[in-house]
Amino acid sequence: METAEEKRQDVEQLAKREYEFGFVTDIESEKAPKGLSEDIIRFISAKKNEPEWMLEWRLEAYHRWLKMPKPDWAKLNIPEIDFQDLYYYSAPKSQADGPKSLDEVDPELLATYEKLGIPLSEQKILAGVVAVDAVFDSVSVVTTFKEKLAEAGVIFCPISEALQSHPELVKKYLGTVVPQSDNYYAALNSAVFSDGSFVYVPKGVRCPMELSTYFRINERNTGQFERTLIIAEEGSYVSYLEGCTAPQRDENQLHAAVVELVAHESAEIKYSTVQNWYPGNEEGEGGIYNFVTKRGDCREANAKISWTQVETGSAITWKYPSCILRGDNSVGEFYSIAITNNHQQADTGTKMIHLGRNTTSRIIAKGISAGKSQSTYRGLVSSHAKATGARNFTQCDSLLIGDQCGAHTVPYIESHTPSAVIEHEATTSKISEDQLFYCQQRGLSEEEAVALIVNGFCKDVLQQLPMEFAVEAQKLVGISLEGSVG
Amino acid sequence: MSNTQLSYSESQLASHLNTQPKVVDSEWLAELKEKGRDNFLTRGFPDRRQENWKYTDIRTKFRDNSFDAPYDNGSREKSRIVDEDILRVVVQDGKLTSIPSELPKGIAIRTLEDVLQNDEFFLRRYLGENRALPKDGMISLNSALLQKGLVVTVEPGGIIDQTIYIERFSNVPWNSIESGRDIIQLGERSSVKIVEVFVSSVSQFSLTHNVSEVYVEKGATLEHAKFQLEGNTVNHITTIAAEVSEGATFKNFEISNGGDTVRNETYVNLLGEGAHASLSGVFLKAGKEHCDTTTVVNHIAPDCTCNEEFRGILAERARGVFQGKIGVAKNAQKSDGRMMTRALLLSDRAEMDAKPELEIYADDVKCAHGATIGSLDNEALFYLRSRGIPEVQAKTLLMRAFVSEAIQDFGDEIIRESANQLIEQKLEFLSRGGYEQF
Numbered sequence: 001m002e003t004a005e006e007k008r009q010d011v012e013q014l015a016k017r018e019y020e021f022g023f024v025t026d027i028e029s030e031k032a033p034k035g036l037s038e039d040i041i042r043f044i045s046a047k048k049n050e051p052e053w054m055l056e057w058r059l060e061a062y063h064r065w066l067k068m069p070k071p072d073w074a075k076l077n078i079p080e081i082d083f084q085d086l087y088y089y090s091a092p093k094s095q096a097d098g099p100k101s102l103d104e105v106d107p108e109l110l111a112t113y114e115k116l117g118i119p120l121s122e123q124k125i126l127a128g129v130v131a132v133d134a135v136f137d138s139v140s141v142v143t144t145f146k147e148k149l150a151e152a153g154v155i156f157c158p159i160s161e162a163l164q165s166h167p168e169l170v171k172k173y174l175g176t177v178v179p180q181s182d183n184y185y186a187a188l189n190s191a192v193f194s195d196g197s198f199v200y201v202p203k204g205v206r207c208p209m210e211l212s213t214y215f216r217i218n219e220r221n222t223g224q225f226e227r228t229l230i231i232a233e234e235g236s237y238v239s240y241l242e243g244c245t246a247p248q249r250d251e252n253q254l255h256a257a258v259v260e261l262v263a264h265e266s267a268e269i270k271y272s273t274v275q276n277w278y279p280g281n282e283e284g285e286g287g288i289y290n291f292v293t294k295r296g297d298c299r300e301a302n303a304k305i306s307w308t309q310v311e312t313g314s315a316i317t318w319k320y321p322s323c324i325l326r327g328d329n330s331v332g333e334f335y336s337i338a339i340t341n342n343h344q345q346a347d348t349g350t351k352m353i354h355l356g357r358n359t360t361s362r363i364i365a366k367g368i369s370a371g372k373s374q375s376t377y378r379g380l381v382s383s384h385a386k387a388t389g390a391r392n393f394t395q396c397d398s399l400l401i402g403d404q405c406g407a408h409t410v411p412y413i414e415s416h417t418p419s420a421v422i423e424h425e426a427t428t429s430k431i432s433e434d435q436l437f438y439c440q441q442r443g444l445s446e447e448e449a450v451a452l453i454v455n456g457f458c459k460d461v462l463q464q465l466p467m468e469f470a471v472e473a474q475k476l477v478g479i480s481l482e483g484s485v486g
Numbered sequence: 487m488s489n490t491q492l493s494y495s496e497s498q499l500a501s502h503l504n505t506q507p508k509v510v511d512s513e514w515l516a517e518l519k520e521k522g523r524d525n526f527l528t529r530g531f532p533d534r535r536q537e538n539w540k541y542t543d544i545r546t547k548f549r550d551n552s553f554d555a556p557y558d559n560g561s562r563e564k565s566r567i568v569d570e571d572i573l574r575v576v577v578q579d580g581k582l583t584s585i586p587s588e589l590p591k592g593i594a595i596r597t598l599e600d601v602l603q604n605d606e607f608f609l610r611r612y613l614g615e616n617r618a619l620p621k622d623g624m625i626s627l628n629s630a631l632l633q634k635g636l637v638v639t640v641e642p643g644g645i646i647d648q649t650i651y652i653e654r655f656s657n658v659p660w661n662s663i664e665s666g667r668d669i670i671q672l673g674e675r676s677s678v679k680i681v682e683v684f685v686s687s688v689s690q691f692s693l694t695h696n697v698s699e700v701y702v703e704k705g706a707t708l709e710h711a712k713f714q715l716e717g718n719t720v721n722h723i724t725t726i727a728a729e730v731s732e733g734a735t736f737k738n739f740e741i742s743n744g745g746d747t748v749r750n751e752t753y754v755n756l757l758g759e760g761a762h763a764s765l766s767g768v769f770l771k772a773g774k775e776h777c778d779t780t781t782v783v784n785h786i787a788p789d790c791t792c793n794e795e796f797r798g799i800l801a802e803r804a805r806g807v808f809q810g811k812i813g814v815a816k817n818a819q820k821s822d823g824r825m826m827t828r829a830l831l832l833s834d835r836a837e838m839d840a841k842p843e844l845e846i847y848a849d850d851v852k853c854a855h856g857a858t859i860g861s862l863d864n865e866a867l868f869y870l871r872s873r874g875i876p877e878v879q880a881k882t883l884l885m886r887a888f889v890s891e892a893i894q895d896f897g898d899e900i901i902r903e904s905a906n907q908l909i910e911q912k913l914e915f916l917s918r919g920g921y922e923q924f
Contacts, residue, residue, distance in 0.1 A: 407846050413841065415831065418861040419861055422857075423858045426856070428851060
């Protein structure tokens with residue numbers, strides 16, 4: 001039998017294991033100088049050959065951003081960020097030559113994707129069910145499956161490309177869900193966003209495949225400012241996947257993305273995220289700051305927007321994917337797992353704003369804190385005067401592993417509608433000794449047992465993920481908690 | 487000490503506080519008041535940007551001083567508890583006017599002034615020292631205006647069987663603040679039941695602001711109830727801050743039936759192992775009344791338990807607020823916390839905002855909270871009516887059942903019975919259509 005000392009060593013070894021996906025690729029980047037100013041914004045805009053209105057839109061956002069205070073209401077300890085000490089534009093150099101096929105793509109880049117398991121290589125294309133609009137730092141490098149999507153009439157391209165090919169669509173929808181001055185980080189993003197995905201699903205089309213983007217932060221000290229815009233026309237359906245890993249590094253990196261979803265009548269958008277950015281080492285040094293604004297607008301009747309997220313990475317997460325349920329009978333869903341370990345901090349949740357009649361929403365949030373981490377669920381459910389018959393159910397459960405961590409729940413519930421029914425439940429607990437003992441006496445190690453129990457705890461949410469992600473996410477749940485017991 | 491009644495616009499208060507004569511009889515008290523004054527002058531009335539006051543905007547409220555024509559629902563007679571077995575204490579406009587000539591052994595009820603003269607040592611130990619007290623503009627103001635109040639003490643081991651009934655009648659001039667500070671201190675292993683009833687004369691526009699500092703020592707039990715029944719031109723903000731020691735129990739139950747803008751705050755620190763707090767309440771509101779229930783229970787020692795149960799019914803344009811927070815400190819293992827709040831909205835223009843919050847830093851804990859907001863079940867109503875029960879009675883019956891969970895666990899029978907009566911009256915008023923029926 002293993003002695004206690006051996007066991008302790010095992011656990012220590014596990015805890016010391018390096019971040020599995022941590023590596024830095026050496027590719028020269030083309031960078032704008034450090035710092036943020038009108039000139040940098042003009043530079044970014046010019047670099048992307050954007051129309052004049054886009055530059056003006058960016059500048060307006062910049063001027064508003066200058067006047068805005070940083071949000072301080074979250075239960076987060078955010079170190080001072082020097083916005084003048086960041087690069088706001090960097091693109092892999094090979095982009096300038098414009099690779100037309102995989103052969104032309106920098107082999108080192110391909111190797112990076114290989115390690116991440118992004119289905120860009122040939123066998124993946126053969127097996128291919130997933131189109132990848134792979135984002136490397138800021139500029140989308142390769143986009144596959146375009147033809148197949150084009151056949152269905154679906155537009156799926158980098159937003160910078162959409163600004164060239166479909167400026168009228170971008171102009172019509174950009175900023176209509178998350179306005180420029182929505183919040184501090186959204187304003188920053190509006191001013192300097194480098195790239196992101198653009199999806200347009202025409203009327204009545206069911207998108208033939210899951211759309212997927214892998215994000216990867218690669219360049220040292222580069223703020224990553226993604227902007228994603230998804231529009232689903234009447235009666236259409238699209239499922240979008242977003243997943244990310246990042247190389248290990250010392251300096252903190254800022255990520256302030258904005259995602260806007262617009263669902264028209266009877267349209268459905270399913271947005272899934274697996275977020276596994278570098279969380280910092282066990283001393284709490286380094287790691288990504290993830291300040292994201294995600295919002296969906298069920299603009300017309302019977303629309304549905306569903307958010308699913310698995311948040312395991314980042315040193316600091318500040319993220320509240322929300323639904324505005326404007327259309328009658330529209331549906332909003334939020335399924336979330338947030339896992340924090342070591343010194344990670346997460347303040348995440350959702351907002352469900354019921355404006356239309358008979359709108360329904362469902363929130364299932366699972367928070368797991370281990371090590372010295374702090375995890376907070378913060379959510380708002382509000383039903384307004386015209387939202388008769390609105391219905392909400394919220395369940396948020398927290399699991400604590402270890403006595404150094406914290407788990408907090410801050411729900412806001414506001415009802416102006418007598419016929420609305422709003423229910424909220426929350427629990428906090430730890431893994432029971434009985435469960436652990438049961439698993440262990442059947443031969444599982446303590447770590448395996450914890451991973452198993454936690455996966456069970458998260459099951460409701462994991463079930464919501466598309467197949468491709470569910471497997472990865474289950475593994476992630478286990479990996480994220482390594483070294484947290486013993 | 488000055489006896490002037492205060493008008494509550496902030497600037498007037500500031501000028502009053504600045505010209506207030508210095509208290510000469512006690513250096514220590516003067517210092518405490520000055521500190522309160524300085525803090526109030528910097529903080530002012532709480533505004534909505536303060537998270538804790540997010541849903542209750544008293545700054546705007548007291549700036550505009552706008553109000554409706556008075557209604558009568560705060561009459562003194564309605565609230566009388568008729569029972570031979572209670573000890574009746576009457577406080578009029580903050581002054582102790584009537585007290586039983588003979589109190590049971592072990593309990594003392596004195597005025598703050600009295601204690602200041604005869605037992606300053608006690609005050610220094612307990613006044614303003616409560617660790618559960620929040621630090622905001624209202625508490626600072628209360629300290630700055632410190633002058634009137636009651637001090638209730640129970641000797642160690644003293645078991646007081648009779649219920650202490652404190653009637654607080656306020657008839658202060660228009661637009662004035664009635665400010666009081668009480669201390670309730672229970673010695674080890676003692677127990678007492680106290681009910682405080684707030685009533686007012688009809689048609690006065692004022693603010694009742696009472697702060698109670700409660701100390702429940704080892705193994706003691708305090709059952710405290712508050713019936714807030716003032717007329718609906720009276721604004722009411724009360725704070726109860728309780729320190730609960732090892733093995734001690736603090737129960738608080740409140741009914742909020744009257745008043746204009748009302749805020750009932752309860753802050754509890756569970757400081758010793760095995761301490762227990764149980765907070766419950768019912769708020770029944772109509773017209774344009776606003777009722778804010780704010781509770782914070784901090785589990786600081788291991789093995790403590792707390793249970794919260796609140797029910798609210800909101801008719802017409804009434805607005806209810808529930809902000810509850812359970813905090814569990816790092817070494818407060820084996821904590822067990824439960825919090826439940828439910829509200830019924832009876833009209834299209836009624837509103838309920840709830841924020842049940844958990845803040846947990848220990849892993850071996852069981853904490854749960856729940857919140858629901860909805861309306862009366864039409865099917866249940868139909869069921870009752872189809873059996874020949876008239877609409878008003880059927881509604882009253884359903885609402886009665888709805889609020890009962892918040893009352894049933896409160897120990898003292900006299901208090902429970904009188905609470906039931908008060909609720910019955912108000913529910914019938916609500917079922918008949920609230921103020922609109924007149």
